[in-house]
Amino acid sequence: MTTIMKKINLISLLILCISMLTIVSCNSDNLDEAVTIQDQSVPSKGNLASKVAAFGKNPLSVMYVEVNNNDIREVGKYTLADGRPLFDVAIIFAANINYNTSTQKAYLHFNNQVTNVLTNKDVYIKPLQDKGIKVMLSILGNHQGAGFANFPNQAAAQAFAQELANAVNTYGLDGIDFDDEYAQYGANGTGQPNQFSFVYLVTALRELLPNKIISLYNYGPSASNLSYNGVTVGSKVDFVWNPYYSTYSAPNIPGLDNAHKGAAAINVRPGTGTYTSTSTLTNFAQRTKDDGYGVFLYYDLGATNIASYFSNATNILYGQSTVYGDGTTTPTTGIxxxxxxxxxxxxNGTSLLDVSNSGTADGTKVQLWSSNNSNAQKWKVTDVGGGYYKLQPLNGPTKSLDVSNSGTANGTQVQIYTDNGTNAQKWKITSAGSGYYNVSPAHAATSNLDVNGGATTDGSKIQIWSANTGNAQKWKFVKL
Structure with missing residues (x-):
């Protein structure tokens, strides 16, 4: 009798459970089904422990680089005293989430500088990755009403996640960083932030990129809408960090422990309102170490050697000083x-950089010309600090190689002009292999000295152009 009662009770319980599940299923919004906690087809973040361990360094050092003005390859120039890269992650700042008013949809947008970095991944991205540095793309609002927190439905969020995944796969990136600034929610008739949008987005992106890094710059409405229908953003992203430079405050993101958070936020650019002083940098490094946070965040790396500044942090965090320069941005033979x-x-391997008609007036154009041993083809190269050089023609020793009007557009004429110390007269010399080098102006770090159209005829225009791997941008320095 007892056995029969147990069987009856078990059958009744099973019927009751099935009935309850049926009721829940029937009453659920279809949009919610893909992100319910019961749906095992939706992955959480990849093997987080192995991702952290793979860096071999704690805390991780992360650097945002404003590629509109700076060369992301500078990240690779900083190492610890033992030769390991200082920075574990370099973030391209930034692509945008834009809004198409005709289709009423958000879409991924790259400006010219970001496009240049991505399309020339072998020049800008792969050299960093070859050093073991992960390269991520940050996504930022663009005052058009589109943001991560106002997708109107799950399908819209999934469509944008697919665009992000396509970019990561196309350009060989290591992940996506979300920065919910400047969206201007409500512009162009867009909706206000909602609770489900960001959860849908990171859930879809994690499914598309199970083994890539997803990080959150903890700012804006997205940072306030971190849970929906039992799913948390913290279960999908790998890292989150404090977005307020020169402050120390760890974000509270359910699902992430201290090892995956950054409390310190460091602005390395002197003269800016949120620049982090040396004393504050040192203090934050000690607190990060004491508190066990796994990320130390930096922002706005330029071309100036600031290894001594970084050493204030690295001596505490890693017990080693920082070293600048490893041959990646100066000729290995040594200028x-x-x-x-x-x-x-x-x-053509024979024509030279030449001052037109051996002129000496300001604004005289520089051109390509067959070798003739004139002083207009001989350049004194002088170190001006920060990894840059000025180039002065012997026929006009008070002049310097100069970008006309400090222009940054493709095709801007290169000329000679009275030596004035501006960034338009400072040039970085970077190895391009096989004895050739790229020559890049400090005011337009993503452009190179270029022969128009890759021409070889005498008189061909010398200009600046977005960096690429073509021979038109490769120069051999022959010492006289």
């Missing part, structure tokens, strides 16, 4: 400051 060189174009 001798004050020596004279001819610059031979790789377009």
């Amino acid at each position: 001798i400051s004050g020596a004279t060189y001819q610059l031979v174009s790789a377009t």
Whole structure:
């Protein structure tokens, strides 16, 4: 009798459970089904422990680089004293989430500088990855009403996640960073932030990129809408960090422990309102170490050597000083400051950088010309600090190689002009392999000295152009 009662009770319980599940299923919104906690087809973040361990360093050092003005390859120049990269993650700042008023949909947008970095991934991205540095793309609002927190439904969020995943896969990136600034929610008739949008987005992105890094710059409405229908953003992202520079405050994100948070936020650019002083940097490094946070965040790396600044943090965090320069942005053969060189174009291997008609007036154009041993083809190369050089023609020793009007557009003429110390006269010399080098102006770090159209004829225009791997941008420095 007892056995029969147990069987009856078990059958009754099973019927009751099935009935309850049926009721829940029937009353659920279809949009919610893909993100319910019961749906095992939706992955959480990848093997987080192995991701952290793979860096071999604690805390991780993360650097945002404003690629509109700076060269992301600078990240690779900083190492610890033992040769390991200082920075574990470099973030391209930034692509945008834009809004198409015709289709009423958000879409991923790259400006010219970001496009240049991505399309020339072998120049800008792969060299960092070859050093073990992960390269991520940050996504930022663009005052058009589109943001991560106002997708109107799950399908819209999934469509944008697919665009992000496509970018990661196309350009060989290591992940996506979300920065919910400047969205201007409500513009162009867009909706206000809602509770489900960001959860839908990161859930879809994690499914598409199970083994990539997803991080959150903890700012804006997205940072306030972190849970929906039993799913948390913390279960999908890998890292989150404090967005307020020169402050120390760890974000509270359910699902992430201290090892995956950054409390310190460091602005390394002197002269800006949120620049982090050396004393504050040192204090934050000690607190990060004492509190066990796993990320130390930096922002706005430029071209100036600030290894001594970083050493204030790295001596505490890693017990080692920071070293700048490893041959990636200066010729491995070594430029001798004050020596004279001819610059031979790789377009034909014989033609030289030349001052037109041996002119000496401000604004005289620089051109390509066959070798003739004139002083207009001989350049004194002088170190001006920060990894940059000025190039002065012997026929006009008070002049310097100069970008006309400090222009940054593709095709801007290169000329000679009275030496004035501006960034339009400072040039970085970067190895391009096979004895050739790229020459990049400080005011337009993502552009190179370029022969128009890769021409070889005498008189061909010398200009600046977005960096690429073509021979038109490769120059051999021949010491005289």
